[in-house]
Amino acid sequence: MNAPATYLHWGFVLISVPNLLLLIGMIVVFALALLAPFPHGDVVDEAPPPAAPDARGEARRG
Amino acid sequence: MTAADGPRPGASSGPPPGAWRPGDSQEVYYAGVRMVRYDLIKELALALLGTAVLVVILAAALSSPDDPPVTIQSWAQSDPVDFVTTAVAELSGQSETATYGPPYNNTAGAAQAIGPFAPAQWAGVSTPIDTAKDFVLDPLGLASAGDPALSSALQTYERAPSSEQQSWTTAYGHALAKGTASNGSVQVPPGDYGPVPRLMNSLLGVARTGGLDGLLLQTGHFYQTDYTRPLLFMGDGSYLPNLAAAQHLTGDQWGMMNETGSYPGQTWLWLYTFWYQVPPFSTAPNADLIVVILMGLLTALLALVPFIPGLRDIPRWIPVHRLIWRRYYRG
Numbered sequence: 362m363n364a365p366a367t368y369l370h371w372g373f374v375l376i377s378v379p380n381l382l383l384l385i386g387m388i389v390v391f392a393l394a395l396l397a398p399f400p401h402g403d404v405v406d407e408a409p410p411p412a413a414p415d416a417r418g419e420a421r422r423g
Numbered sequence: 424m425t426a427a428d429g430p431r432p433g434a435s436s437g438p439p440p441g442a443w444r445p446g447d448s449q450e451v452y453y454a455g456v457r458m459v460r461y462d463l464i465k466e467l468a469l470a471l472l473g474t475a476v477l478v479v480i481l482a483a484a485l486s487s488p489d490d491p492p493v494t495i496q497s498w499a500q501s502d503p504v505d506f507v508t509t510a511v512a513e514l515s516g517q518s519e520t521a522t523y524g525p526p527y528n529n530t531a532g533a534a535q536a537i538g539p540f541a542p543a544q545w546a547g548v549s550t551p552i553d554t555a556k557d558f559v560l561d562p563l564g565l566a567s568a569g570d571p572a573l574s575s576a577l578q579t580y581e582r583a584p585s586s587e588q589q590s591w592t593t594a595y596g597h598a599l600a601k602g603t604a605s606n607g608s609v610q611v612p613p614g615d616y617g618p619v620p621r622l623m624n625s626l627l628g629v630a631r632t633g634g635l636d637g638l639l640l641q642t643g644h645f646y647q648t649d650y651t652r653p654l655l656f657m658g659d660g661s662y663l664p665n666l667a668a669a670q671h672l673t674g675d676q677w678g679m680m681n682e683t684g685s686y687p688g689q690t691w692l693w694l695y696t697f698w699y700q701v702p703p704f705s706t707a708p709n710a711d712l713i714v715v716i717l718m719g720l721l722t723a724l725l726a727l728v729p730f731i732p733g734l735r736d737i738p739r740w741i742p743v744h745r746l747i748w749r750r751y752y753r754g
Contacts, residue, residue, distance in 0.1 A: 362485055363684040368671055373700045375677050379687040387690075395746050 490683045495639070495653055498662045499630035503604040506630060507623045509660035511599065513554040514619070515592035518659040521554040527655070528552065535709035542712070550651060558656050562638040563622060566629045573625050576618035583617065591617035607631055674699050694718070 366377040443451050491497075499506045512518040524533025526549040534543040560577070567573040580588060598611035608624040629635050639656065640647040657663040664673065672678040679696035682688035698704040698714045707713055728734050738744060745752045 362686055363489060365670070366685040375671065375700075377671065377681055377685075377688070379682075379685055380680060380690050383687040383690055395743065 485686075488683045488686050493657065493663055493666060494633070495630050495636045495657060496633040498657055498660065499627055499635070502660075502662045503607070503609055503627055503631075504599060504602045505660050505662050507602065507609045507627055508596065508599045509656070510559055510623055510626050511592050511596045511619065512659060513558040513656065514560075514622075515589060515596065516555060517596075518554055520552060520655045520659050526550045535712040537709060537712060537716070540712075552652065552655065554656075554659075557652060558639070559622070559626060562629060562635055563626055565638060566625060566634065570625075573621070576621040576625075579618045580622060587617065591615070591619045595619045595623070675705065694721075 366379055368375055368377050369381065495506075509518065513521060516522075520527060522528075522530050522533060524530040525543045525547055528551065529548055534541055536544065560581070563573065563577055567577055580591075583591075594614050595611065595616040598614050598616070599609070602609045602611045604610075607628060609620075609627060611620065626635065629638070636653060637647075639652040640650065642649050667673050667678070668676065670683050671681045672683070674696070677693075677696045677700060679692045680688045680690050695714065695718055698717060699710060704710045704714060724731070724734070
């Protein structure tokens with residue numbers, strides 16, 4: 362790793378191969394974050410709970 | 424309508440909006456909302472563990488940049504003619520540091536400015552550096568203890584009129600173009616250089632032993648961590664800039680985002696260094712000031728995106744969030 366890096370040159374753009382790989386890696390990770398499915402847990406459709414008393418102690422519709 | 428009586432997030436059934444009130448329990452508030460089990464602690468622990476393992480593996484495999492340090496000693500040993508040429512420029516007040524202006528000295532017209540906007544001038548000389556005194560004469564004064572010949576040469580130089588000093592250093596500086604190094608000293612064709620060759624070869628001798636690195640680091644504190652003077656001295660020569668250029672680290676080589684060896688560098692600085700590569704910034708004498716102001720404006724623009732019509736509408740035109748929450752938007 363201490364050996365000199367290879368540099369790519371287009372016009373005024375001068376970039377090292379390690380930097381280019383890092384940039385490509387960041388773009389790939391960004392794309393993966395967008396496209397990879399988010400892990401979903403078990404969906405639990407909870408039934409409405411029973412009526413709970415409110416602050417005034419009165420039972421309200423749940 | 425307040426936040427408290429607005430629609431609940433994700434509610435698809437259960438009590439209609441307005442059927443709950445502040446003070447209701449969570450069970451009432453979330454009644455009918457589809458729930459998903461999710462262990463946030465588990466995710467955090469696994470992410471930390473995965474990152475730690477990755478860091479250990481990558482550190483073991485790749486290590487970190489480990490170039491040997493460039494010192495005045497290594498410079499004087501590798502390129503004595505360049506060292507002496509630079510020292511003469513420091514002595515005569517012709518080096519880049521000697522003519523830089525604030526924060527090192529008061530060279531007229533040297534501070535970067537945009538019209539009347541001259542922050543460097545306003546800040547003034549905060550790190551005063553007299554290159555002849557700080558880089559050459561003071562170190563030689565310390566090194567002359569027990570060396571009568573060097574003390575005498577120093578006295579001759581310091582007592583000479585300024586015009587004669589300038590004549591000696593100018594002639595010696597020109598002669599160094601034909602200078603050669605041997606046996607730890609620099610020889611030039613004969614000429615009227617006064618005591619300058621004696622001074623310069625003494626300074627070279629001190630530098631080659633590493634003594635000048637220590638003398639330029641002296642700050643009067645217990646720990647010497649201020650490398651300003653040795654760095655400026657080395658930067659005035661061509662040895663250090665040539666090493667930097669060979670590693671693509673100079674300003675006109677996108678150097679801000681590069682690193683030594685084959686390591687990736689500070690890629691996040693790409694926009695900062697980009698400006699230095701293109702006209703008019705690449706040729707402007709006050710490029711640093713222009714780029715700092717430009718980046719300040721762009722940063723303010725980024726911070727104020729929510730308040731800028733057009734800019735704040737970009738997510739509507741490029742709805743990346745719809746891709747992230749595609750299940751929701753499909754529904």
